[in-house]
Amino acid sequence: MPVDISIVVPLYNEEESLPELVDWIERVCAEHGYAHEVIMVDDGSTDSSWNVVKQLSEEYTTVRGIKFQRNYGKSAALNEGFKAAKGNVVITMDADLQDSPDEIPELYRMIAVEGFDLVSGWKKVRHDNALTKNLPSKLYNGVNRWISGIKLHDMNCGLKSYNRKVVKSIEVYGEMHRFIPVLAKAAGFRKIGEKVVVHRARKYGVSKFGWERFINGFLDLLSIQFISRFGKKPMHFFGLLGTLTFLLGFVATIYLLIGRIMGGVDFGLTSKVSFYLAMTAMVIGTQFFLAGFLGELISRNAADRNHYLIEETLK
Ligand code: UDP
Numbered sequence: 001m002p003v004d005i006s007i008v009v010p011l012y013n014e015e016e017s018l019p020e021l022v023d024w025i026e027r028v029c030a031e032h033g034y035a036h037e038v039i040m041v042d043d044g045s046t047d048s049s050w051n052v053v054k055q056l057s058e059e060y061t062t063v064r065g066i067k068f069q070r071n072y073g074k075s076a077a078l079n080e081g082f083k084a085a086k087g088n089v090v091i092t093m094d095a096d097l098q099d100s101p102d103e104i105p106e107l108y109r110m111i112a113v114e115g116f117d118l119v120s121g122w123k124k125v126r127h128d129n130a131l132t133k134n135l136p137s138k139l140y141n142g143v144n145r146w147i148s149g150i151k152l153h154d155m156n157c158g159l160k161s162y163n164r165k166v167v168k169s170i171e172v173y174g175e176m177h178r179f180i181p182v183l184a185k186a187a188g189f190r191k192i193g194e195k196v197v198v199h200r201a202r203k204y205g206v207s208k209f210g211w212e213r214f215i216n217g218f219l220d221l222l223s224i225q226f227i228s229r230f231g232k233k234p235m236h237f238f239g240l241l242g243t244l245t246f247l248l249g250f251v252a253t254i255y256l257l258i259g260r261i262m263g264g265v266d267f268g269l270t271s272k273v274s275f276y277l278a279m280t281a282m283v284i285g286t287q288f289f290l291a292g293f294l295g296e297l298i299s300r301n302a303a304d305r306n307h308y309l310i311e312e313t314l315k
């Protein structure tokens with residue numbers, strides 16, 4: 001039987017929330033008559049979350065479970081959930097009841113009827129700590145919008161819906177769950193939308209992420225942008241930088257040398273600051289080139305160097 005919606009729930013030590021969450025999801029899906037599945041991915045919980053998932057899966061035929069041997073992180077959990085998903089539409093949702101299952105129908109409709117590739121939730125009114133989360137998050141999202149060119153207010157929202165093609169085309173690893181829209185855009189999916197969603201205060205348990213998320217997140221965004229632009233042609237980045245820096249140093253050195261020769265036989269060049277600057281520029285330029293060549297070697301040998309997403313073929 002075809003599955004309309006796969007609901008993927010990454011969870012790490014969320015034992016108290018799970019029964020309430022699954023009951024609620026089931027209620028909403030039953031009301032709308034969806035053929036659905038709930039994929040609970042236990043990211044190496046150390047509490048009794050997995051036992052709760054087992055019980056729920058006995059109670060509801062729709063509940064499936066995957067358990068990691070240890071804690072690998074939210075990205076890994078989402079990636080496994082995406083691989084397992086059978087639905088035409090895939091919805092991700094945090095396990096802590098901060099996301100409301102009442103959002104499912106509209107998120108589903110925007111993909112299935114309106115034809116969006118990806119719809120991201122926007123926690124317009126947040127119920128988290130204002131100083132450690134809400135304010136930095138606003139700033140951070142502003143930087144994200146500027147660097148990635150994707151106009152989303154809340155890119156890291158756990159509540160999102162996807163056309164199945166998207167989740168089967170991307171690989172979420174490291175801490176890249178914060179930038180799934182960037183990954184989707186890099187894979188060629190352009191119809192990215194946004195829906196204001198209800199956000200609730202955490203009822204049980206504690207948040208699993210601290211302030212470091214903003215620094216790590218920023219670094220990850222730079223990596224993602226770099227890889228999607230130059231991942232397959234690193235020399236285009238390093239080569240340009242290297243050429244410019246080297247040439248600058250080279251021209252400056254020649255200029256200094258000529259100046260010296262014209263000025264007399266005294267070769268006391270090394271007493272000049274500009275001489276050292278020119279030498280340094282040549283050395284750094286050469287380093288950029290080496291980085292570019294190494295990058296090319298690595299990308300030529302990468303297993304996915306000829307991996308393309310084919311949308312359609314004829315005959
Ligand atoms: N989570 C996970 N693995 C981790 C950390 C978090 O699967 O290593 C899950 C967590 O159980 C929750 C979701 O990711 O379902 C979001 O985490 P959390 O609520 O702690 O983040 P916050 O709401 O504070 O941003």
Ligand code: MG
Binds near residue numbers: 094096098202207
């Ligand atoms: Mg949360």
